[in-house]
Amino acid sequence: MYKLICIDLDGTLLDTRQRVSTKNREAIRKALDQGIEVAIVSGRPNCFTIRIMNQISGRMGHITFNGAYYRIANKTRQFPIPKEAVMKVAKLAQKYHVRTYFKNKNLSLCTKSDPGILDYDQFKSQTPLKDQMDMLYNVDVVDVLSNQDINILKIFAWDENLENVRKMREELKEIEGINLYLYDENFEMSSEDTSKGKAIQNVCADLGIQLDEVVCIGDNYNDLSMFEVAGLSVAMENAPRKIKEMVDKVTLTNDESGVAYAIENFVLKENE
Incomplete structure (x- = not known):
């Protein structure tokens, strides 16, 4: 059973016009309603990711600055540069x-x-x-x-x-x-202590979640570190070919609500 979904932002959750689709919002809320933690994982700062999260649900968490900060389920940590x-x-x-x-x-x-x-x-x-x-x-x-x-x-x-x-x-x-x-x-x-993957490992340790209970969805090379630790790695159809060859599943493009498709078909159905 999957307990944590980690979603990249640009090229993944956001479409090419920087919007969150209705389908993506609804799928994330469904996952949250079933007790699954959902987090945005991005290189962007909190002030940007919070704005996106507020469009979806206040129950979401986020990993920002490429893993240097996270706040999920009231657990917060940060990893400054020396x-x-x-x-x-x-x-x-x-x-x-x-x-x-x-x-x-x-x-x-x-x-x-x-x-x-x-x-x-x-x-x-x-x-x-x-x-x-x-x-x-x-x-x-x-x-x-x-x-x-x-x-x-x-x-x-x-x-x-x-x-x-x-x-x-x-x-x-x-x-x-x-x-x-x-x-x-x-x-x-x-x-050097940070990456998307290292942050997810730390989050799992904080929340008592096993890595094989984690789903990571992304579209590019800076998502590789989280794909490597995920129980299920999912690339967007708009991802580079090499990325799609390295993951477990490929979903639809970011303009086709690929995040919603992945949650509905690869997570919620598996958790039934």
Whole structure:
């Protein structure tokens, strides 16, 4: 019997217009009504995931910042990046003048101005006070973090000067204590103790759930760590072919309410 469903957000629960379908909402509520825990699992911060959860059910949980924070069934934990590593990143951001965001649950310190790419202020009116994120720009992060004890859960960087981004990335590879995720035009990092999969393992330990009682639904390579620990791994039809070859089941696309199809056919029917 399955007791926990973990659902990725972008490309999975959300359709291509960033909406949650009626079918997905109804299927999640059915699972919750049957006593199954359901959690959003995302690299996004609380202020974003809470907004989505409020559209579905207050009974849902979430794992955010790629596993650096979670709150499920009144169990809460967070895994900050080591302070020494954060300071090294802050100094490199200063050295190369790269726009870098240092984030925790309630705060984002940005080394430059933000052109609206990560403007979480737009979600404040839809977010409880305890999960609101304050965005501070043009911050001397080295100075702030030298004088204040602030836990950083995730660091994200991008900049118009791609050459400086590349130079900074090369030096980041020498820093210990972090998981570094490199993309063509940006990068992000978290504590080496975090991943979606590790967070799910910790949640299961907290809730007394066995890993073979967990269903994970996702669409991309950053979901592999949770697929690896799941009792049942489910990829969206819109996932890359290699991902679909690595999972137990494939559901419909995110524009076809693939999450609802997976819950109805792979979870609720199995639990009958």
